[in-house]
Amino acid sequence: MLKFVLLILISVSLNAKSCAVLLYHHFSDEMPKSTSISPKLFEQHLQYLQVNEFKVLPLKTLLSKLKDNDLPDRCVVLTTDDAYQSIYTNAYPLLKKYQMPMAVFVATQAIDKNYKAMMSWNQMREIQGEYVKFYNHTAAHSHLLDLNKAQVKTQIEQAQNSLYQALGTTDKVLAYPYGESNLSILKQVEELDYIAFGQQSGVVSKASDLQNLPRFPMAANFAKMKSFQLKVNTLPMPLVKKRINPIIDKNPPMLNLTFEISQSKPQQDGFNCFANGGVDINWKDDKNVEIVAKKPLMHRRNKYNCTMPSQSKEKYYWHSVQWINPSIAE
Known part of the structure; x- marks a missing residue:
């Protein structure tokens, strides 16, 4: 069953x-x-x-x-x-x-x-x-x-x-x-x-x-x-819907994501995020994960891009956040 x-x-x-x-x-x-x-x-x-x-x-x-x-x-x-x-x-x-x-x-x-x-x-x-x-x-x-x-x-x-x-x-x-x-x-x-x-x-x-x-x-x-x-x-990454504040108030910013269903250990291991300088990923439990860049974000606009393999070899789950530092002028 x-x-x-x-x-x-x-x-x-x-x-x-x-x-x-x-x-x-x-x-x-x-x-x-x-x-x-x-x-x-x-x-x-x-x-x-x-x-x-x-x-x-x-x-x-x-x-x-x-x-x-x-x-x-x-x-x-x-x-x-x-x-x-x-x-x-x-x-x-x-x-x-x-x-x-x-x-x-x-x-x-x-x-x-x-x-x-x-x-x-x-x-x-x-x-x-x-x-x-x-x-x-x-x-x-x-x-x-x-x-x-x-x-x-x-x-x-x-x-x-x-x-x-x-x-x-x-x-x-x-x-x-x-x-x-x-x-x-x-x-x-x-x-x-x-x-x-x-x-x-x-x-x-x-x-x-x-x-x-x-x-x-x-x-x-x-x-x-x-x-x-x-x-x-x-x-789409199977996440609980949540409105995220994209403004950087603490640098590097912490991203908290909640999955709709529990993620197995292999799924958690396959979950990866990318930012300049790399990221640290911390699973709080089988649904909740924290992502934070290893270094402060240096540009006005910066992204965390997260992916995870699906059961199909040809497709990936994807989620991204654009972080903005308004104090940096263009």
């Missing part, structure tokens, strides 16, 4: 209702590698998704199915931040070719100021439709942590109004500039009735925070095919 129950749990976990959301910026061989993917490699991403029969969903469909806990297997969503010209020139033709949708998050002031690196409103109107939709990335792309509550609201609502006036956008979906937020901003965004995305890696599932949904960055080495294939096949 116990063996039968374990088999059911394994089957459920390997078919977890989840979706890998990918984050792109530039589609170019000429822009900074840290935020770019070549058009050739991006096409390889789309080819892989097509050949392997992934369900590439529009963002709006993802959010609807997430609320209903009805995400399909092998689910992927494509997103990009900042509305650069290379979306219009390089990404959009490929999206049409492979008939795959993408969500673009727009910082609207750059468009109003006609920055050459960005698409124009006319270009957005031209490509908006079946394969491209546009959403809120605030007005000025400011560090929201540097603003007061009224200023945060203004940044969000000004951008939403511009998107509505120019493109007819009504869906209240936000991507935080730089992926930065804190508990106060998360609560404020929830009160404003927005769903929001960060820039920490991981897969979206019922356990995800609707005001800080994860996305896998796709640029530089992270966009290479081996890394891409690993991430689109990733499963």
Whole structure:
């Protein structure tokens, strides 16, 4: 009987209702590698998704199915931040070719100021439709942590109004500039009735925070095919849902995770986390684990990435937290 129950749990976990959301910026061989993917490699991403029969969903469909806990297997969503010209020139033709949708998050002031690196409103109107939709990335792309509550609201609502006036956008979906937020901003965004995305890696599932949904960055080495294939096949770490304060108040910060079910000794041994300088992992019991970096985190934005093998050799569980030190300026 116990063996039968374990088999059911394994089957459920390997078919977890989840979706890998990918984050792109530039589609170019000429822009900074840290935020770019070549058009050739991006096409390889789309080819892989097509050949392997992934369900590439529009963002709006993802959010609807997430609320209903009805995400399909092998689910992927494509997103990009900042509305650069290379979306219009390089990404959009490929999206049409492979008939795959993408969500673009727009910082609207750059468009109003006609920055050459960005698409124009006319270009957005031209490509908006079946394969491209546009959403809120605030007005000025400011560090929201540097603003007061009224200023945060203004940044969000000004951008939403511009998107509505120019493109007819009504869906209240936000991507935080730089992926930065804190508990106060998360609560404020929830009160404003927005769903929001960060820039920490991981897969979206019922356990995800609707005001800080994860996305896998796709640029530089992270966009290479081996890394891409690993991430689109990733499963959500089976954790109890919990809102985490991403602000570093003690450096290095302590991350406490609670698993939904007890983890065996082999599972605990397979659980691993990564940060600059390494981490210490301390299992308090068979469900609760503490993770802390061995050294203070030195950048404004830092990540703990945690993985654990699943019963399938091809898939890993994944969970990530982006820690932010607002005292470090950019």
